[in-house]
Amino acid sequence: MKEAPKKRAITLNGKHFEVPPGGSLGLLALGNVGVRAWKQAKKDWDKQNSNVEEK
Amino acid sequence: MLKKNKVLFIGWDAADWKIIDKLMANGLMPAMKRIVDNGVRGQLATLDPPLSPMLWTSMATGVRPFDHGVLGFVEHDGIGGVRPVSSHSRKVKAIWNMLTMEGYKSNIVGWWPSNPVENINGCMVSNLFQQEKKGKDIVGPNEWDLPEGTIYPERIVEHLKELRVHPHEITGNLIMPFVPQAVELDKKEDKRLAVIQKILAHATSIHAACTELMETEEWDFTAVYHDAIDHFCHAFMKYYPPRLEGMDEEGFDLFKNVVNGAYVFHDMMLERQLQMIDDETTVIICSDHGFHSDHLRPTHVPEVPSGPAIEHAPFGIFVAMGPGIKKGEQIYGASILDVTPTLLTLFDLPIGRDMHGKPLTDMYETPKEVRYIDSWEKVDKFGGELILKSVSNNESNEAALQQLVDLGYINDMNVEGDTENGEANYLKSIISENNFYLAKSYANGGCYEEALEILLEIENRDKPDFRILLELVGCAVKTRRFALADEYIRFIRKGNLMEENYVNVLEAKVQLGLNEPDKAMRLLKDAVQNFPDSIDVLLDFGRLLNTICEYEYAIGIFQRVVDLDPGNSYSLHGLGVAALRTEKYEEALGYFLDAIENVYYYPFAHFHLGETFAIMKNYPAAIESFEVVAAIAPQMPKTYRWLLDLSEIVEDKTRTERYRKIVDHYDLGEKIVVTGLPGKNLDYSLQKLKEKGIEIGGDINDLFGDTVDVLNANWFADLGQKVNYVPLRLLGSLPPKYSYRILFVLDQPEEVMKHLLENEWPGKELFNSVLMEEIQKQERRARSWLSQQPNLDIFYLKSPEGFDDELIERYLS
Numbered sequence: 001m002k003e004a005p006k007k008r009a010i011t012l013n014g015k016h017f018e019v020p021p022g023g024s025l026g027l028l029a030l031g032n033v034g035v036r037a038w039k040q041a042k043k044d045w046d047k048q049n050s051n052v053e054e055k
Numbered sequence: 056m057l058k059k060n061k062v063l064f065i066g067w068d069a070a071d072w073k074i075i076d077k078l079m080a081n082g083l084m085p086a087m088k089r090i091v092d093n094g095v096r097g098q099l100a101t102l103d104p105p106l107s108p109m110l111w112t113s114m115a116t117g118v119r120p121f122d123h124g125v126l127g128f129v130e131h132d133g134i135g136g137v138r139p140v141s142s143h144s145r146k147v148k149a150i151w152n153m154l155t156m157e158g159y160k161s162n163i164v165g166w167w168p169s170n171p172v173e174n175i176n177g178c179m180v181s182n183l184f185q186q187e188k189k190g191k192d193i194v195g196p197n198e199w200d201l202p203e204g205t206i207y208p209e210r211i212v213e214h215l216k217e218l219r220v221h222p223h224e225i226t227g228n229l230i231m232p233f234v235p236q237a238v239e240l241d242k243k244e245d246k247r248l249a250v251i252q253k254i255l256a257h258a259t260s261i262h263a264a265c266t267e268l269m270e271t272e273e274w275d276f277t278a279v280y281h282d283a284i285d286h287f288c289h290a291f292m293k294y295y296p297p298r299l300e301g302m303d304e305e306g307f308d309l310f311k312n313v314v315n316g317a318y319v320f321h322d323m324m325l326e327r328q329l330q331m332i333d334d335e336t337t338v339i340i341c342s343d344h345g346f347h348s349d350h351l352r353p354t355h356v357p358e359v360p361s362g363p364a365i366e367h368a369p370f371g372i373f374v375a376m377g378p379g380i381k382k383g384e385q386i387y388g389a390s391i392l393d394v395t396p397t398l399l400t401l402f403d404l405p406i407g408r409d410m411h412g413k414p415l416t417d418m419y420e421t422p423k424e425v426r427y428i429d430s431w432e433k434v435d436k437f438g439g440e441l442i443l444k445s446v447s448n449n450e451s452n453e454a455a456l457q458q459l460v461d462l463g464y465i466n467d468m469n470v471e472g473d474t475e476n477g478e479a480n481y482l483k484s485i486i487s488e489n490n491f492y493l494a495k496s497y498a499n500g501g502c503y504e505e506a507l508e509i510l511l512e513i514e515n516r517d518k519p520d521f522r523i524l525l526e527l528v529g530c531a532v533k534t535r536r537f538a539l540a541d542e543y544i545r546f547i548r549k550g551n552l553m554e555e556n557y558v559n560v561l562e563a564k565v566q567l568g569l570n571e572p573d574k575a576m577r578l579l580k581d582a583v584q585n586f587p588d589s590i591d592v593l594l595d596f597g598r599l600l601n602t603i604c605e606y607e608y609a610i611g612i613f614q615r616v617v618d619l620d621p622g623n624s625y626s627l628h629g630l631g632v633a634a635l636r637t638e639k640y641e642e643a644l645g646y647f648l649d650a651i652e653n654v655y656y657y658p659f660a661h662f663h664l665g666e667t668f669a670i671m672k673n674y675p676a677a678i679e680s681f682e683v684v685a686a687i688a689p690q691m692p693k694t695y696r697w698l699l700d701l702s703e704i705v706e707d708k709t710r711t712e713r714y715r716k717i718v719d720h721y722d723l724g725e726k727i728v729v730t731g732l733p734g735k736n737l738d739y740s741l742q743k744l745k746e747k748g749i750e751i752g753g754d755i756n757d758l759f760g761d762t763v764d765v766l767n768a769n770w771f772a773d774l775g776q777k778v779n780y781v782p783l784r785l786l787g788s789l790p791p792k793y794s795y796r797i798l799f800v801l802d803q804p805e806e807v808m809k810h811l812l813e814n815e816w817p818g819k820e821l822f823n824s825v826l827m828e829e830i831q832k833q834e835r836r837a838r839s840w841l842s843q844q845p846n847l848d849i850f851y852l853k854s855p856e857g858f859d860d861e862l863i864e865r866y867l868s
Contacts, residue, residue, distance in 0.1 A: 013330050022226050028259045029323035031266025035218050035259065042224075 008041045010034075021045035060378055061336040062401050063269075063328060064278040066114070066166075067321055068107055069285035070372050071345035072098065074318055083319050086326040087374070090338060094376025095418045097386040099394075100654055101344035103499040104492050105367040108140045110343035110391055111167050111280060115149040117395035117410035120496040121505070123147050125168060126489040128361075137485050140168045142181075142441055148431045150395050151175050151278070152438030156431075157404055159275040162268040165261040166280045171204025175439035178268050179207045180215060182280070185260035187221055187253075196221040204443040211268075218263035225252040233316035236309055247310065250290050255320075258283035262324045269331050275402075281324075287317035288346040289363050295348055314348070337377025337401055343391055344371050351620060359522060360488050370653065375418055377401075386417045388655020400425060407431045411500070413686075487513045491523055498526065501688070503533040516546065521553050528561050537568040556585040560592050563599065570787055572603050572839035573832070583612070590616050590623065597629045602842040603835040606633040624654040628663070635667050638853065643667045658688035665697060674705045692718075692794060693848035696725075700866065726771075726793045727778040727867060730786060731800030731852075732834055733758035734807035739855040740800045741780060749867065752776030758815070760785040778867060783833050787840045796866060797841065797849045804830045 008019040012033055019027060019034075019041040027034040078084040079091065102113060102120070112125040120126055124146035132138040145168075151161045152175065161177035163169060170181035183202045187193055194200075199221060206212045230237040230251050240248055258281055265279040293299060294310035325340070332338065345368030347353070356362045373389045376382075392412030399406050400414045405426035416423050428434070490513045497506035507530040514523050524547055531540035544562050547553050559578040566575040579596040586592045593616045600609035610633050616626035631646030647664035651657060665680030678701045684694045695717040702710035729744065729751070731737040741755045752774035754762055760782035763770055771779070771790050781789065789795060807830050808823065841849055850866050 020228075022228050023224075025229055025232050025320060026323065028220070028229065028255070029262070029320065029327055031262045031324065031327050032218055032264075032270060033266070035220060035263040039217070 008037065008044065010037045060401070061274065061332065062276045062377075062398065063332055063336055063338045064276070064398065065325065065328065065338070065340045066111065066278070066280040067284050067340060067342050067372070068111075068167075068280070068282045069288050069344060069346045069367065070318075070321075070340075070342035071348060071368060072096075072370075072372055073345070073348050074314065075372065078315060078318055078322075083315070084322040086322045086329055087340070089329070090325075090340065090374050090376045091383075093382050094338075094374055095381050095384045095386045096372070096374045097389045097415075098370040098653055099341055099343075099373040100388075100390040100656065101367070101369050101371055102391060102496070104361065104495045105344045105364050105369070106361055106492065107282070107285065107343055108167050109492065109496070112145055112149075114341065114343060114391045114394045115151075115166065115278075116145070116147050117392055117407065117412045118147055119392065119411050119500045121493055121500065121502070122409075122411070126492045126496070127485075129485050130489070131482065131486060135479075135482065137482055139170075141170050142168055142173065143171075144168070148438055150398050151177070151179070151276070153395075153399065153404065153431050153434075154276055154402065156434055156436035156438045157402070159402060160273055162265070162272060162274050162277040162279075164265040164268065164277075164279040165282075166278065167282065170202070171441050171443035172207040173439035174207055174442055177274060177276075178211060178272055180261075180264045180268070181205045184215075184264060185219060185257040187256070193222070196223055204441075207442055211272075215264050215267060218267055219260040220256045220263070222249070222252040222256040225256050229255065232320075233313045234309055235312070240309070247290065250286075251313065254283050254286045254290075254317075258320070258324070262327075266327060266331065269328070276398075281321065284317055284321060284342070285346070287314055288348075289366060291317075292346060292348060292352060292366065295352075299352065299354075301354075335378055337375065337380065339373070339375045339394075339398075341373050341391070341394060342371030344368060359520075361492075373415075375415075379420055380418050381420050384418075386415055387652045389415050390656055487515075491520075491526070494530075495526060498530055498533070503530045506530045507534055507536070519546075519550060519552050521547075524552065525561070528565070532564045532568055535568060537565050540565045540568070556582045556592075560595055563595065567599060567602070567839055567842075570836055570840045572599065572835050575599055575839075576603070588619060590620055590626075593619075594623075594625050594629065597626070601629060601632050601636070602839050604636070604838055606637050609633045622649070622653055624650040624652075624657060624660070628657065628660045631660070631663060631667075635663060635670075636851065640667050640671050644671075656687055658684050658691065661687070662691070662694065665694075669697065669701060674701050677701050678705070678707075678710070696796070696848055725796060727796045727798070728781045728786075728789070729778065729798045729800065730781050730783050730837070732783060732802045732804065732807040732830060734802035734810045736802040736806075736852075736855055737800045738810075740798075740852065743855060744778065744867070749778050750776045752779035753781060755780050757782060758811075783837045786837050795847050797847055798863075798867065799837075799841070799849055799851050800855070801851055801853045804834065 010017050010019060010033060012030060017027060017030065017034070019037045021041045021044070023038045027038050075084060075087060079088040102110060106127060108125050108128060109120040112123050113119060116123045125140055125144045128140055129137050130140045130144045151163050152173070154161050155176040158176065161175055163175070163177070164180045165182050165184065167182045169179060170183045172179035172181045181204065184205050186202065187199060199219070201212065201216055206215055227238045230248060233251055234240070234248065237248060261279060261281055265277065268274070269277055291310050291313035293302060294307050295314045296311050298304070298307045329338070347366055347368050351368070353365050356365055371391065373386070390412060392410070393415050394412070396406045396410055396412045396414040400416065400423055405428040406414060407430045408427050409430040409432070414423070414425055416425060490509050494506040494509040494513070497503070497509070507527065510523055510527040510530060514527055524543055528540045528543050531537070531543065544558060544565060547558055560582045563575040563578040563582070566572070566578065576599060579592070579599055582592045583596050593612050597609045597612040597616070600606070600612060610630060613626045613629040613633070616623050620626070627646045627650035631643045631650060634643035634646060644664065644667050647660050647667065650660040651664065654660070661680050661683045665677045665684065668674070668677035668680055678698060681694050681698045681701065684691060685698065695714050699711065699714040699718050702714055729741065731740070741751060744751055757763065763785060767773070770788070804827060808827050811826065812823065841847060850863065852863065
């Protein structure tokens with residue numbers, strides 16, 4: 001069974017943005033920062049879940 | 056060089072105020088609203104043909120396509136094949152080259168076309184950056200390479216590459232803001248969701264690259280181009296509310312929010328970009344054309360190359376905010392050709408005199424000094440070169456071509472067959488298509504002779520293309536080759552190549568040129584009956600009615616156009632002409648000013664505005680209007696005659712000297728002709744001229760031209776004076792080698808008939824229907840002929856008392 005992913009977040013210009021692994025439109029609109037954070041969140045999520053499956 | 060005041064330029068293909076205004080009013084585009092409230096906004100007139108690669112290149116160069124060389128969606132690759140249009144086609148410097156020459160640093164992202172990129176001072180990311188196809192197949196995110204020539208400099212390739220978002224990465228929850236029921240639909244089954252995935256992924260990739268460069272590179276100028284609104288609109292505008300007749304309810308409910316969602320997403324991206332700049336940065340947002348979103352949405356898209364362009368509206372958006380720029384104001388008369396000249400003024404750089412646009416200096420709070428140079432092409436400095444000599448990546452070419460096929464912009468090569476012959480025919484058809492766009496560009500720029508030459512070259516009677524024939528007849532009419540136009544109309548009719556009503560409209564224009572207004576009238580009346588909502592047909596009909604003095608009727612027709620398309624400049628101009636000719640001058644002024652507000656490059660509207668101001672004795676305003684005509688349509692000699700007269704009246708010596716020189720230069724042996732219906736007013740006017748000591752050539756007792764042999768080539772020269780009386784019936788026989796100033800003395804047909812019956816045929820009854828019809832016919836034909844002549848300046852004199860007017864005296868001097 002897959003575990004719920006650990007939530008990532010970024011802060012940009014004093015604003016807090018959650019980074020769900022599935023992404024969000026708001027995150028895409030942040031451009032470079034949002035796309036990087038989202039891609040990282042996806043990687044983390046994939047890694048975390050592959051570890052769980054291996055166990 | 057790093058400029059204190061940077062410029063951020065954002066291109067949103069197809070963005071339209073009609074939708075933006077609604078969304079801003081509902082608080083859904085707050086970033087855009089902030090710019091509008093703190094800057095200037097206006098409509099940006101597009102060019103014809105309204106095809107994005109041509110338009111965005113005009114925007115970046117300040118010149119029309121026939122000068123910049125980008126002529127469609129595809130180009131010949133030089134080795135017998137076809138490739139998507141590339142930077143190789145562009146023949147002139149773009150704004151980023153000019154800035155490089157002057158030491159400014161630029162980031163250019165996604166511009167269409169910009170592959171291969173150039174080694175400018177700064178960074179470039181081409182329009183192939185976000186392309187995820189290899190050949191005709193979509194490659195997965197892990198095998199996703201960058202085509203050659205996509206990014207400059209090399210050092211930024213790797214980290215920009217990682218910022219691309221692949222359509223497969225766009226999950227259901229990202230599509231839900233556009234289609235709330237997305238998760239219930241099967242993406243594989245419903246291709247419309249895949250379209251959203253793809254457009255969204257492309258927009259995100261471009262935005263990520265742009266924000267990365269804005270954040271990590273030093274820059275003076277950043278320009279980014281997004282095609283997403285255009286693509287969203289082509290795919291989903293048919294679902295936009297209100298529901299179109301025939302649209303299935305289910306599709307409407309599912310996709311009605313997609314277009315609004317696209318705009319909202321762009322506003323979110325804009326918000327991020329605004330956070331990345333300071334108050335000293337100027338922001339400009341433009342679109343190359345609008346997109347019909349209301350009752351003007353076409354009911355079907357023609358299945359011809361570039362057919363989807365029928366959905367484009369003629370005005371895009373322009374909005375600018377920054378230091379020194381007015382706040383909360385409108386600017387008028389902007390065209391996409393004005394973008395580069397305006398950007399140059401923001402950098403205090405000179406404008407090329409060979410550019411076709413003008414700087415939008417009205418946007419500045421204080422007047423801006425504008426400098427000019429002959430041409431940026433002659434500046435001997437390094438402005439950047441293409442980093443590849445040729446585009447060799449066949450797979451990326453094929454992928455980009457397939458995308459154009461998918462969008463309906465070009466035909467699929469497979470329909471021509473896979474054989475060598477098929478490829479050759481395909482190439483031939485592509486070249487012909489681009490030449491068609493070249494011809495259209497010439498015609499749009501008023502160069503009808505050049506356009507006609509190309510159209511005659513590409514027209515193929517064995518494989519007739521109605522678009523080419525249509526343009527050809529139009530250009531033949533504009534160049535006054537009516538016999539040629541007539542020949543093609545007969546060809547169209549014989550081959551049944553176009554819907555009959557449409558041919559009737561075309562033929563009406565030819566008949567008008569052949570001085571057969573009654574025939575033209577019949578044809579247009581029929582067409583209007585059959586196409587009561589066709590704006591083009593109504594405009595043609597209204598113009599004809601104005602020409603033959605049926606002003607009340609014309610007003611009704613033009614008003615119908617305004618009802619269908621509020622703010623239609625051509626209709627407002629028609630209403631203005633009707634008001635001017637019926638002496639409602641204040642009303643006429645209003646109409647002409649409204650017409651110019653939307654379409655500044657409209658010489659006839661400025662000309663009639665000048666004429667109205669002159670009649671109202673507002674001479675400075677008249678001079679200003681005619682000077683605009685001289686600037687935007689310098690080939691109209693009669694403008695300079697007006698300017699000379701007006702400059703003399705206001706005793707402006709400098710102007711008088713300047714315009715006298717021009718008038719002398721244009722002097723083709725100008726003749727003054729007095730004409731009119733043979734009534735009391737004409738009699739009185741001729742008498743008045745004699746009293747003023749003016750010698751009048753011609754027989755003033757010859758009311759119908761019976762004594763003149765027009766087959767004698769010298770009949771007009773034989774009249775012998777500078778001012779000659781010519782009966783109305785003979786106007787059409789005036790030799791074309793002269794230019795004329797025509798004083799047309801107006802009279803009521805009933806009064807003319809009364810006058811004739813009393814003086815010429817005493818004892819006859821007081822109403823003669825045959826004579827009345829003949830009088831009206833003569834006037835209609837004369838007016839029709841006058842309206843077609845390029846080298847005429849006409850002054851309509853309603854009352855002979857007008858002879859005491861200073862303007863008339865100068866007119867006859």
